Amino acid sequence: MKKILFVASEGVPFIKTGGLADVVGSLPKYFDKRYFDARVILPKYMCMKQEMKDMMHYRAHFYMDFLGQDEYVGVLEAQYDGITYYFIDNEKYFNGFKPYGDNVVEEISKFVFFSKAALSILPVIDFRPDVVHCHDWQTGIIPVYLKERFAGGEFYRGMKSVMTIHNLKFQGVYDIKTVKNISGLDSSFFTPDKMAYFKDANLLKGGITYADAITTVSQTYAEEIKTAFYGEKLDGLLRARSKDLRGIVNGIDYSEYNPETDSYILHKYNAGNFRKEKIKNKRDLQRQLGLVENEKKMMIGIVSRLTDQKGMDLVAYIMDEMLSRDDIQLVVLGTGQEQYENMFRHFDWKYHGKVSANIYYSEELSHRIYASCDAFLMPSLFEPCGLSQLMSLRYGTIPIVRETGGLKDTVEPYNEYESKGTGFSFKNYNAHEMLATIRYAEKIYYDKKRDWNKIVDRAMAMDYSWKVSASKYQEMYDWLIG
Numbered sequence: 001m002k003k004i005l006f007v008a009s010e011g012v013p014f015i016k017t018g019g020l021a022d023v024v025g026s027l028p029k030y031f032d033k034r035y036f037d038a039r040v041i042l043p044k045y046m047c048m049k050q051e052m053k054d055m056m057h058y059r060a061h062f063y064m065d066f067l068g069q070d071e072y073v074g075v076l077e078a079q080y081d082g083i084t085y086y087f088i089d090n091e092k093y094f095n096g097f098k099p100y101g102d103n104v105v106e107e108i109s110k111f112v113f114f115s116k117a118a119l120s121i122l123p124v125i126d127f128r129p130d131v132v133h134c135h136d137w138q139t140g141i142i143p144v145y146l147k148e149r150f151a152g153g154e155f156y157r158g159m160k161s162v163m164t165i166h167n168l169k170f171q172g173v174y175d176i177k178t179v180k181n182i183s184g185l186d187s188s189f190f191t192p193d194k195m196a197y198f199k200d201a202n203l204l205k206g207g208i209t210y211a212d213a214i215t216t217v218s219q220t221y222a223e224e225i226k227t228a229f230y231g232e233k234l235d236g237l238l239r240a241r242s243k244d245l246r247g248i249v250n251g252i253d254y255s256e257y258n259p260e261t262d263s264y265i266l267h268k269y270n271a272g273n274f275r276k277e278k279i280k281n282k283r284d285l286q287r288q289l290g291l292v293e294n295e296k297k298m299m300i301g302i303v304s305r306l307t308d309q310k311g312m313d314l315v316a317y318i319m320d321e322m323l324s325r326d327d328i329q330l331v332v333l334g335t336g337q338e339q340y341e342n343m344f345r346h347f348d349w350k351y352h353g354k355v356s357a358n359i360y361y362s363e364e365l366s367h368r369i370y371a372s373c374d375a376f377l378m379p380s381l382f383e384p385c386g387l388s389q390l391m392s393l394r395y396g397t398i399p400i401v402r403e404t405g406g407l408k409d410t411v412e413p414y415n416e417y418e419s420k421g422t423g424f425s426f427k428n429y430n431a432h433e434m435l436a437t438i439r440y441a442e443k444i445y446y447d448k449k450r451d452w453n454k455i456v457d458r459a460m461a462m463d464y465s466w467k468v469s470a471s472k473y474q475e476m477y478d479w480l481i482g
Protein backbone atom coordinates (compact mmCIF):
# COMPACT_ATOMS: atom_id res chain seq x y z
CA MET A 1 0.00 0.00 0.00
CA LYS A 2 1.40 3.41 -0.95
CA LYS A 3 0.84 6.07 1.64
CA ILE A 4 0.10 9.64 0.59
CA LEU A 5 -0.32 12.57 2.92
CA PHE A 6 -2.01 15.81 1.86
CA VAL A 7 -1.09 18.84 3.96
CA ALA A 8 -3.15 21.94 3.26
CA SER A 9 -4.63 25.03 4.85
CA GLU A 10 -8.23 24.27 3.81
CA GLY A 11 -10.42 21.37 2.74
CA VAL A 12 -14.11 20.74 2.12
CA PRO A 13 -16.31 20.15 4.12
CA PHE A 14 -14.31 21.35 7.13
CA ILE A 15 -13.23 24.79 5.95
CA LYS A 16 -13.30 26.56 2.60
CA THR A 17 -12.40 29.95 1.18
CA GLY A 18 -11.86 28.89 -2.44
CA GLY A 19 -11.04 26.17 -4.92
CA LEU A 20 -8.10 24.79 -2.93
CA ALA A 21 -10.61 23.43 -0.41
CA ASP A 22 -12.61 21.75 -3.16
CA VAL A 23 -9.50 20.01 -4.47
CA VAL A 24 -8.18 18.90 -1.07
CA GLY A 25 -11.62 17.66 -0.04
CA SER A 26 -12.30 15.65 -3.17
CA LEU A 27 -9.13 14.42 -4.91
CA PRO A 28 -8.07 11.94 -2.16
CA LYS A 29 -11.41 10.12 -2.53
CA TYR A 30 -10.64 9.30 -6.14
CA PHE A 31 -7.35 7.47 -5.66
CA ASP A 32 -7.52 3.74 -6.16
CA LYS A 33 -8.04 2.46 -2.62
CA ARG A 34 -6.48 -0.90 -3.43
CA TYR A 35 -3.08 0.74 -3.86
CA PHE A 36 -3.21 4.10 -2.14
CA ASP A 37 -3.90 5.09 1.44
CA ALA A 38 -4.35 8.87 1.21
CA ARG A 39 -4.93 10.96 4.32
CA VAL A 40 -5.20 14.70 4.95
CA ILE A 41 -3.87 17.09 7.61
CA LEU A 42 -5.59 20.45 8.15
CA PRO A 43 -5.43 23.07 10.90
CA LYS A 44 -8.25 23.01 13.41
CA TYR A 45 -9.44 26.59 13.10
CA MET A 46 -11.53 28.13 15.80
CA CYS A 47 -13.83 29.48 13.06
CA MET A 48 -14.83 26.02 11.81
CA LYS A 49 -18.54 25.28 12.16
CA GLN A 50 -19.48 23.46 15.35
CA GLU A 51 -20.89 20.51 13.38
CA MET A 52 -17.44 20.03 11.85
CA LYS A 53 -15.73 20.20 15.23
CA ASP A 54 -18.25 17.66 16.51
CA MET A 55 -16.99 15.15 13.96
CA MET A 56 -13.45 15.24 15.39
CA HIS A 57 -12.14 13.21 18.26
CA TYR A 58 -9.00 13.58 20.33
CA ARG A 59 -6.08 11.46 19.24
CA ALA A 60 -2.96 12.72 21.02
CA HIS A 61 -1.04 15.77 22.14
CA PHE A 62 2.54 16.75 22.78
CA TYR A 63 4.70 19.86 23.05
CA MET A 64 6.87 21.11 20.20
CA ASP A 65 9.69 23.60 20.30
CA PHE A 66 8.62 26.63 18.28
CA LEU A 67 9.98 30.18 18.46
CA GLY A 68 11.84 29.24 21.60
CA GLN A 69 8.76 28.01 23.44
CA ASP A 70 7.14 24.69 24.17
CA GLU A 71 3.99 24.92 22.08
CA TYR A 72 0.97 22.68 22.52
CA VAL A 73 0.20 20.47 19.51
CA GLY A 74 -3.11 18.65 19.74
CA VAL A 75 -4.05 16.02 17.18
CA LEU A 76 -7.69 15.38 16.37
CA GLU A 77 -9.02 12.86 13.91
CA ALA A 78 -12.17 12.50 11.80
CA GLN A 79 -13.41 10.14 9.16
CA TYR A 80 -15.31 11.67 6.29
CA ASP A 81 -16.42 10.04 3.05
CA GLY A 82 -13.93 7.22 3.55
CA ILE A 83 -10.94 9.51 4.14
CA THR A 84 -9.01 9.96 7.39
CA TYR A 85 -8.44 13.58 8.35
CA TYR A 86 -6.10 14.83 11.07
CA PHE A 87 -6.35 18.30 12.56
CA ILE A 88 -3.61 20.23 14.30
CA ASP A 89 -4.96 21.99 17.36
CA ASN A 90 -3.39 25.06 18.91
CA GLU A 91 -5.62 27.88 20.09
CA LYS A 92 -2.98 30.55 19.83
CA TYR A 93 -2.24 30.03 16.15
CA PHE A 94 -5.63 28.98 14.81
CA ASN A 95 -7.92 31.50 16.48
CA GLY A 96 -9.72 34.33 14.64
CA PHE A 97 -12.95 34.54 12.72
CA LYS A 98 -11.40 33.57 9.39
CA PRO A 99 -8.75 31.02 8.46
CA TYR A 100 -6.50 33.73 7.02
CA GLY A 101 -5.70 37.14 8.46
CA ASP A 102 -4.04 40.27 7.12
CA ASN A 103 -0.93 40.38 9.28
CA VAL A 104 1.82 38.76 7.21
CA VAL A 105 4.10 37.86 10.11
CA GLU A 106 1.23 36.20 11.95
CA GLU A 107 0.25 34.26 8.82
CA ILE A 108 3.80 33.06 8.28
CA SER A 109 4.16 32.04 11.94
CA LYS A 110 0.81 30.23 11.80
CA PHE A 111 1.64 28.16 8.76
CA VAL A 112 5.25 27.43 9.60
CA PHE A 113 3.97 26.20 12.95
CA PHE A 114 1.34 24.13 11.13
CA SER A 115 3.91 22.68 8.69
CA LYS A 116 6.35 21.72 11.40
CA ALA A 117 3.57 20.22 13.51
CA ALA A 118 2.21 18.27 10.53
CA LEU A 119 5.56 16.51 10.12
CA SER A 120 6.04 16.09 13.86
CA ILE A 121 2.75 14.28 14.48
CA LEU A 122 3.49 11.48 11.98
CA PRO A 123 5.33 9.11 14.35
CA VAL A 124 2.72 9.89 17.01
CA ILE A 125 -0.18 8.84 14.78
CA ASP A 126 1.94 6.05 13.35
CA PHE A 127 1.50 7.04 9.73
CA ARG A 128 4.62 7.08 7.60
CA PRO A 129 3.74 8.55 4.18
CA ASP A 130 5.79 7.71 1.12
CA VAL A 131 4.84 11.08 -0.31
CA VAL A 132 3.95 14.30 1.49
CA HIS A 133 1.84 16.32 -0.93
CA CYS A 134 1.98 20.03 -0.09
CA HIS A 135 -0.44 22.67 -1.33
CA ASP A 136 0.39 26.36 -1.83
CA TRP A 137 2.74 28.63 0.11
CA GLN A 138 1.28 27.74 3.51
CA THR A 139 2.99 24.35 3.31
CA GLY A 140 6.00 25.43 1.22
CA ILE A 141 8.45 24.95 4.05
CA ILE A 142 7.67 21.22 4.37
CA PRO A 143 9.89 20.10 1.46
CA VAL A 144 12.67 22.24 2.96
CA TYR A 145 12.26 20.69 6.42
CA LEU A 146 12.20 17.20 4.90
CA LYS A 147 15.63 17.83 3.43
CA GLU A 148 16.87 19.56 6.58
CA ARG A 149 15.98 18.83 10.21
CA PHE A 150 13.72 15.87 9.52
CA ALA A 151 16.19 14.26 7.11
CA GLY A 152 18.36 12.83 9.87
CA GLY A 153 15.73 10.68 11.56
CA GLU A 154 15.16 7.12 10.41
CA PHE A 155 11.41 7.69 10.28
CA TYR A 156 11.57 10.49 7.70
CA ARG A 157 14.45 9.21 5.60
CA GLY A 158 13.58 8.91 1.91
CA MET A 159 10.17 10.50 2.30
CA LYS A 160 9.31 12.30 -0.95
CA SER A 161 7.52 15.61 -1.34
CA VAL A 162 5.30 17.18 -3.98
CA MET A 163 4.60 20.90 -4.16
CA THR A 164 1.35 21.82 -5.88
CA ILE A 165 0.89 25.42 -6.93
CA HIS A 166 -2.76 26.44 -6.87
CA ASN A 167 -1.94 30.11 -7.10
CA LEU A 168 1.53 31.49 -7.74
CA LYS A 169 0.46 34.99 -6.73
CA PHE A 170 0.62 34.14 -3.03
CA GLN A 171 4.06 33.08 -1.87
CA GLY A 172 4.50 33.80 1.84
CA VAL A 173 7.14 36.52 1.66
CA TYR A 174 8.75 38.42 4.52
CA ASP A 175 12.17 39.67 5.56
CA ILE A 176 14.87 37.07 5.98
CA LYS A 177 15.62 37.83 9.62
CA THR A 178 12.02 37.24 10.67
CA VAL A 179 11.51 34.09 8.58
CA LYS A 180 14.84 32.71 9.77
CA ASN A 181 13.73 33.23 13.33
CA ILE A 182 10.29 31.67 12.79
CA SER A 183 11.54 28.69 10.80
CA GLY A 184 14.68 28.05 12.77
CA LEU A 185 16.53 27.46 9.51
CA ASP A 186 20.13 28.65 9.38
CA SER A 187 21.50 31.36 7.07
CA SER A 188 22.59 28.89 4.41
CA PHE A 189 18.92 28.47 3.40
CA PHE A 190 18.47 32.15 2.62
CA THR A 191 20.60 32.46 -0.47
CA PRO A 192 19.17 33.28 -3.94
CA ASP A 193 19.33 29.64 -5.06
CA LYS A 194 17.20 28.58 -2.08
CA MET A 195 14.66 30.66 -0.17
CA ALA A 196 15.90 34.20 -0.73
CA TYR A 197 13.72 36.27 -3.00
CA PHE A 198 15.36 39.60 -3.73
CA LYS A 199 15.88 41.03 -0.24
CA ASP A 200 13.28 38.78 1.40
CA ALA A 201 12.56 35.15 2.22
CA ASN A 202 9.92 33.22 0.26
CA LEU A 203 8.26 30.06 1.57
CA LEU A 204 6.72 28.92 -1.72
CA LYS A 205 10.11 29.30 -3.35
CA GLY A 206 11.49 26.96 -0.69
CA GLY A 207 8.85 24.40 -1.61
CA ILE A 208 9.51 24.71 -5.35
CA THR A 209 13.26 24.45 -4.83
CA TYR A 210 13.23 21.43 -2.53
CA ALA A 211 10.21 19.36 -3.59
CA ASP A 212 10.88 16.17 -5.53
CA ALA A 213 8.09 17.04 -7.96
CA ILE A 214 6.10 20.17 -8.67
CA THR A 215 2.62 20.34 -10.09
CA THR A 216 0.14 22.99 -10.94
CA VAL A 217 -3.52 22.73 -11.74
CA SER A 218 -3.70 22.98 -15.54
CA GLN A 219 -1.36 22.45 -18.45
CA THR A 220 -1.67 25.96 -19.76
CA TYR A 221 -0.89 27.48 -16.36
CA ALA A 222 2.14 25.17 -16.12
CA GLU A 223 3.42 26.80 -19.31
CA GLU A 224 2.32 30.33 -18.40
CA ILE A 225 4.17 30.43 -15.07
CA LYS A 226 7.44 29.90 -16.91
CA THR A 227 6.95 33.34 -18.52
CA ALA A 228 7.59 36.74 -16.97
CA PHE A 229 3.94 37.87 -17.25
CA TYR A 230 2.50 35.03 -15.16
CA GLY A 231 5.65 33.92 -13.34
CA GLU A 232 5.41 36.30 -10.36
CA LYS A 233 9.20 36.61 -10.45
CA LEU A 234 9.65 32.85 -9.98
CA ASP A 235 9.56 32.11 -13.71
CA GLY A 236 13.33 31.63 -13.82
CA LEU A 237 13.22 28.99 -11.09
CA LEU A 238 10.22 27.31 -12.71
CA ARG A 239 12.01 27.19 -16.05
CA ALA A 240 15.02 25.69 -14.30
CA ARG A 241 12.83 23.00 -12.73
CA SER A 242 10.61 22.49 -15.77
CA LYS A 243 11.40 18.80 -16.15
CA ASP A 244 9.96 18.19 -12.67
CA LEU A 245 6.93 20.43 -13.24
CA ARG A 246 3.66 19.05 -14.58
CA GLY A 247 0.21 20.50 -15.14
CA ILE A 248 -2.69 18.29 -14.07
CA VAL A 249 -6.10 19.82 -14.57
CA ASN A 250 -8.47 19.83 -11.58
CA GLY A 251 -11.68 17.89 -11.48
CA ILE A 252 -14.77 18.51 -9.35
CA ASP A 253 -16.67 16.22 -7.07
CA TYR A 254 -19.34 14.81 -9.39
CA SER A 255 -21.35 13.46 -6.49
CA GLU A 256 -21.64 16.88 -4.89
CA TYR A 257 -22.09 18.92 -8.06
CA ASN A 258 -24.83 16.99 -9.77
CA PRO A 259 -27.99 18.70 -11.08
CA GLU A 260 -29.87 15.43 -10.78
CA THR A 261 -29.38 15.04 -7.04
CA ASP A 262 -28.37 18.49 -5.76
CA SER A 263 -30.35 19.11 -2.57
CA TYR A 264 -29.87 22.88 -2.82
CA ILE A 265 -31.92 23.15 -6.01
CA LEU A 266 -35.66 22.77 -6.20
CA HIS A 267 -36.00 21.39 -9.70
CA LYS A 268 -33.55 18.61 -10.44
CA TYR A 269 -32.62 17.97 -14.04
CA ASN A 270 -30.22 16.13 -16.29
CA ALA A 271 -28.84 16.19 -19.82
CA GLY A 272 -32.05 14.63 -21.09
CA ASN A 273 -34.62 17.02 -19.63
CA PHE A 274 -32.82 20.31 -18.99
CA ARG A 275 -34.78 22.01 -21.81
CA LYS A 276 -37.93 21.85 -19.69
CA GLU A 277 -36.61 21.64 -16.13
CA LYS A 278 -33.60 23.97 -15.84
CA ILE A 279 -35.72 27.03 -16.59
CA LYS A 280 -37.87 26.36 -13.52
CA ASN A 281 -34.82 27.00 -11.35
CA LYS A 282 -34.33 30.32 -13.12
CA ARG A 283 -37.89 31.34 -12.30
CA ASP A 284 -37.37 30.43 -8.64
CA LEU A 285 -34.13 32.36 -8.42
CA GLN A 286 -35.69 35.44 -10.02
CA ARG A 287 -38.39 35.33 -7.38
CA GLN A 288 -35.95 34.66 -4.54
CA LEU A 289 -33.67 37.55 -5.50
CA GLY A 290 -36.32 40.06 -6.51
CA LEU A 291 -35.45 40.11 -10.19
CA VAL A 292 -38.00 40.68 -12.95
CA GLU A 293 -39.76 37.35 -13.33
CA ASN A 294 -39.37 36.46 -16.94
CA GLU A 295 -38.00 33.07 -17.84
CA LYS A 296 -37.09 34.21 -21.33
CA LYS A 297 -34.51 36.73 -20.10
CA MET A 298 -30.95 35.55 -20.43
CA MET A 299 -29.46 35.30 -16.95
CA ILE A 300 -25.70 35.58 -16.45
CA GLY A 301 -24.10 34.47 -13.18
CA ILE A 302 -20.88 35.29 -11.34
CA VAL A 303 -19.75 33.28 -8.30
CA SER A 304 -16.30 34.44 -7.39
CA ARG A 305 -13.82 36.03 -5.11
CA LEU A 306 -14.22 39.66 -6.16
CA THR A 307 -10.59 40.44 -6.89
CA ASP A 308 -8.33 41.69 -9.65
CA GLN A 309 -7.36 38.08 -10.46
CA LYS A 310 -10.94 37.36 -11.45
CA GLY A 311 -11.15 40.20 -13.99
CA MET A 312 -13.56 42.28 -11.96
CA ASP A 313 -12.08 45.53 -13.28
CA LEU A 314 -13.19 44.52 -16.78
CA VAL A 315 -16.69 43.88 -15.52
CA ALA A 316 -16.79 47.21 -13.66
CA TYR A 317 -15.72 49.01 -16.82
CA ILE A 318 -18.58 47.81 -19.00
CA MET A 319 -21.42 47.39 -16.47
CA ASP A 320 -23.42 50.40 -17.68
CA GLU A 321 -22.89 49.59 -21.33
CA MET A 322 -23.70 45.92 -20.82
CA LEU A 323 -26.92 46.73 -18.98
CA SER A 324 -27.98 49.54 -21.30
CA ARG A 325 -29.96 47.04 -23.30
CA ASP A 326 -32.87 45.39 -21.64
CA ASP A 327 -32.08 41.80 -22.49
CA ILE A 328 -29.96 40.40 -19.66
CA GLN A 329 -30.02 39.84 -15.95
CA LEU A 330 -26.88 39.58 -13.85
CA VAL A 331 -26.62 37.63 -10.59
CA VAL A 332 -23.47 38.04 -8.52
CA LEU A 333 -22.34 36.10 -5.45
CA GLY A 334 -18.99 36.92 -3.94
CA THR A 335 -16.81 38.79 -1.49
CA GLY A 336 -13.41 40.36 -1.85
CA GLN A 337 -11.92 43.76 -2.57
CA GLU A 338 -14.15 46.50 -1.20
CA GLN A 339 -14.17 48.49 -4.43
CA TYR A 340 -15.79 45.55 -6.27
CA GLU A 341 -18.22 44.74 -3.50
CA ASN A 342 -19.42 48.36 -3.57
CA MET A 343 -19.45 48.46 -7.35
CA PHE A 344 -21.90 45.54 -7.51
CA ARG A 345 -24.02 46.98 -4.67
CA HIS A 346 -24.23 50.23 -6.63
CA PHE A 347 -25.40 48.51 -9.82
CA ASP A 348 -27.90 46.42 -7.87
CA TRP A 349 -29.40 49.73 -6.72
CA LYS A 350 -29.15 51.40 -10.12
CA TYR A 351 -30.55 48.52 -12.15
CA HIS A 352 -32.88 47.05 -9.61
CA GLY A 353 -34.76 44.04 -10.94
CA LYS A 354 -31.98 43.40 -13.47
CA VAL A 355 -28.94 43.04 -11.24
CA SER A 356 -28.72 41.12 -7.99
CA ALA A 357 -25.58 41.60 -5.87
CA ASN A 358 -25.13 39.12 -3.06
CA ILE A 359 -22.03 40.16 -1.18
CA TYR A 360 -21.53 37.22 1.13
CA TYR A 361 -20.57 33.55 1.10
CA SER A 362 -23.27 30.93 0.55
CA GLU A 363 -22.87 27.35 -0.56
CA GLU A 364 -26.61 27.12 -1.21
CA LEU A 365 -26.91 30.24 -3.36
CA SER A 366 -23.79 29.24 -5.32
CA HIS A 367 -25.42 25.94 -6.32
CA ARG A 368 -28.63 27.74 -7.25
CA ILE A 369 -26.73 30.15 -9.47
CA TYR A 370 -24.86 27.34 -11.24
CA ALA A 371 -28.19 25.60 -11.82
CA SER A 372 -30.37 28.58 -12.77
CA CYS A 373 -28.31 30.83 -15.00
CA ASP A 374 -27.98 30.52 -18.75
CA ALA A 375 -24.38 31.71 -18.83
CA PHE A 376 -21.53 32.16 -16.37
CA LEU A 377 -19.00 34.98 -16.63
CA MET A 378 -15.36 34.39 -15.65
CA PRO A 379 -13.03 36.88 -17.37
CA SER A 380 -9.94 36.16 -15.25
CA LEU A 381 -6.64 37.98 -15.62
CA PHE A 382 -5.02 34.67 -14.70
CA GLU A 383 -6.60 31.40 -13.64
CA PRO A 384 -4.47 28.45 -12.50
CA CYS A 385 -7.42 26.13 -13.13
CA GLY A 386 -10.77 27.51 -12.04
CA LEU A 387 -13.49 25.25 -10.74
CA SER A 388 -16.49 27.51 -11.21
CA GLN A 389 -16.48 27.04 -14.98
CA LEU A 390 -16.39 23.25 -14.44
CA MET A 391 -19.36 23.47 -12.12
CA SER A 392 -21.16 25.63 -14.70
CA LEU A 393 -20.51 23.12 -17.48
CA ARG A 394 -21.85 20.34 -15.31
CA TYR A 395 -25.09 22.30 -14.78
CA GLY A 396 -25.44 23.25 -18.44
CA THR A 397 -24.66 26.89 -17.72
CA ILE A 398 -22.51 28.19 -20.53
CA PRO A 399 -19.18 29.71 -19.49
CA ILE A 400 -17.98 33.00 -20.97
CA VAL A 401 -14.28 33.10 -20.16
CA ARG A 402 -10.96 34.67 -20.98
CA GLU A 403 -8.54 32.26 -22.63
CA THR A 404 -6.05 31.84 -19.84
CA GLY A 405 -4.81 28.97 -17.63
CA GLY A 406 -7.37 26.30 -16.88
CA LEU A 407 -10.15 28.30 -18.53
CA LYS A 408 -8.41 27.82 -21.85
CA ASP A 409 -7.96 24.10 -21.21
CA THR A 410 -11.52 23.34 -20.13
CA VAL A 411 -13.81 25.57 -22.20
CA GLU A 412 -13.91 24.97 -25.92
CA PRO A 413 -14.99 28.10 -27.81
CA TYR A 414 -18.25 27.87 -29.70
CA ASN A 415 -17.90 27.61 -33.44
CA GLU A 416 -21.23 28.15 -35.13
CA TYR A 417 -20.03 26.85 -38.49
CA GLU A 418 -18.78 23.52 -37.22
CA SER A 419 -21.31 23.10 -34.37
CA LYS A 420 -18.57 22.72 -31.83
CA GLY A 421 -17.77 24.18 -28.48
CA THR A 422 -18.97 24.35 -24.89
CA GLY A 423 -18.65 28.07 -24.18
CA PHE A 424 -17.59 31.51 -25.35
CA SER A 425 -14.14 32.94 -24.95
CA PHE A 426 -11.97 35.93 -25.73
CA LYS A 427 -8.24 36.34 -25.85
CA ASN A 428 -7.05 39.75 -24.74
CA TYR A 429 -7.57 41.28 -21.33
CA ASN A 430 -9.78 43.98 -22.72
CA ALA A 431 -13.22 45.06 -21.48
CA HIS A 432 -14.68 45.61 -24.92
CA GLU A 433 -13.42 42.32 -26.23
CA MET A 434 -15.24 40.77 -23.30
CA LEU A 435 -18.40 42.78 -23.99
CA ALA A 436 -18.35 41.78 -27.65
CA THR A 437 -18.17 38.13 -26.56
CA ILE A 438 -21.09 38.59 -24.17
CA ARG A 439 -23.09 40.23 -26.99
CA TYR A 440 -22.27 37.33 -29.28
CA ALA A 441 -23.49 34.87 -26.65
CA GLU A 442 -26.69 36.91 -26.26
CA LYS A 443 -27.24 36.77 -29.99
CA ILE A 444 -26.96 32.99 -30.08
CA TYR A 445 -29.16 32.69 -27.00
CA TYR A 446 -31.97 34.80 -28.43
CA ASP A 447 -31.74 34.15 -32.16
CA LYS A 448 -30.56 30.57 -32.31
CA LYS A 449 -32.04 28.84 -29.32
CA ARG A 450 -31.61 25.40 -30.85
CA ASP A 451 -27.90 26.00 -31.31
CA TRP A 452 -27.66 27.32 -27.77
CA ASN A 453 -29.26 24.16 -26.44
CA LYS A 454 -26.78 22.11 -28.40
CA ILE A 455 -23.96 23.97 -26.67
CA VAL A 456 -25.65 22.98 -23.41
CA ASP A 457 -25.80 19.36 -24.62
CA ARG A 458 -22.07 19.40 -25.27
CA ALA A 459 -21.28 21.20 -22.00
CA MET A 460 -23.21 18.66 -19.94
CA ALA A 461 -21.54 15.79 -21.79
CA MET A 462 -18.03 16.92 -20.76
CA ASP A 463 -16.35 14.83 -18.09
CA TYR A 464 -14.51 16.89 -15.50
CA SER A 465 -14.82 14.38 -12.73
CA TRP A 466 -11.54 13.40 -11.05
CA LYS A 467 -11.28 10.10 -12.92
CA VAL A 468 -8.56 11.04 -15.40
CA SER A 469 -6.68 13.57 -13.28
CA ALA A 470 -6.55 11.36 -10.17
CA SER A 471 -4.84 8.68 -12.24
CA LYS A 472 -2.25 11.24 -13.37
CA TYR A 473 -1.41 12.00 -9.75
CA GLN A 474 -1.18 8.27 -9.08
CA GLU A 475 1.29 7.89 -11.95
CA MET A 476 3.38 10.67 -10.47
CA TYR A 477 3.36 9.05 -7.01
CA ASP A 478 4.36 5.70 -8.55
CA TRP A 479 7.20 7.36 -10.39
CA LEU A 480 8.40 9.14 -7.23
CA ILE A 481 8.21 6.12 -4.98
CA GLY A 482 9.74 3.87 -7.62
Ligand code: ADP
Pocket (backbone or CB within 6 Å): 017, 018, 019, 020, 022, 303, 304, 305, 333, 334, 335, 360, 361, 362, 363, 366, 385, 386, 387, 388, 389
Ligand atom coordinates in the same frame (compact mmCIF):
# COMPACT_ATOMS: atom_id res chain seq x y z
P1 ADP B 1 -10.48 30.34 -6.58
O1 ADP B 1 -10.03 29.17 -5.83
O2 ADP B 1 -9.40 31.09 -7.27
O3 ADP B 1 -11.32 31.27 -5.75
P2 ADP B 1 -12.04 28.43 -8.16
O4 ADP B 1 -12.92 28.65 -9.36
O5 ADP B 1 -11.00 27.40 -8.26
O6 ADP B 1 -11.43 29.85 -7.78
O7 ADP B 1 -12.92 28.00 -6.92
C1 ADP B 1 -13.82 28.85 -6.29
C2 ADP B 1 -14.72 28.03 -5.40
O8 ADP B 1 -15.27 28.87 -4.39
C3 ADP B 1 -15.91 27.44 -6.14
O9 ADP B 1 -16.30 26.25 -5.48
C4 ADP B 1 -16.97 28.54 -5.97
O10 ADP B 1 -18.27 28.03 -6.12
C5 ADP B 1 -16.70 28.95 -4.55
N1 ADP B 1 -17.08 30.33 -4.18
C6 ADP B 1 -16.46 31.49 -4.48
N2 ADP B 1 -17.08 32.54 -3.92
C7 ADP B 1 -18.15 32.03 -3.26
C8 ADP B 1 -19.20 32.60 -2.47
N3 ADP B 1 -19.29 33.93 -2.25
N4 ADP B 1 -20.13 31.76 -1.94
C9 ADP B 1 -20.05 30.42 -2.16
N5 ADP B 1 -19.09 29.84 -2.88
C10 ADP B 1 -18.15 30.62 -3.42
Ligand code: GLC
Pocket (backbone or CB within 6 Å): 018, 019, 020, 023, 166, 167, 217, 250, 383, 384, 385, 386, 387, 406
Ligand atom coordinates in the same frame (compact mmCIF):
# COMPACT_ATOMS: atom_id res chain seq x y z
C1 GLC C 1 -6.62 28.57 -6.79
C2 GLC C 1 -6.82 29.11 -8.19
C3 GLC C 1 -7.91 28.42 -8.97
C4 GLC C 1 -7.86 26.91 -8.78
C5 GLC C 1 -7.87 26.59 -7.29
C6 GLC C 1 -7.82 25.08 -7.02
O1 GLC C 1 -7.42 29.19 -5.86
O2 GLC C 1 -7.04 30.52 -8.17
O3 GLC C 1 -7.76 28.73 -10.34
O4 GLC C 1 -8.94 26.30 -9.42
O5 GLC C 1 -6.77 27.15 -6.67
O6 GLC C 1 -6.70 24.48 -7.61
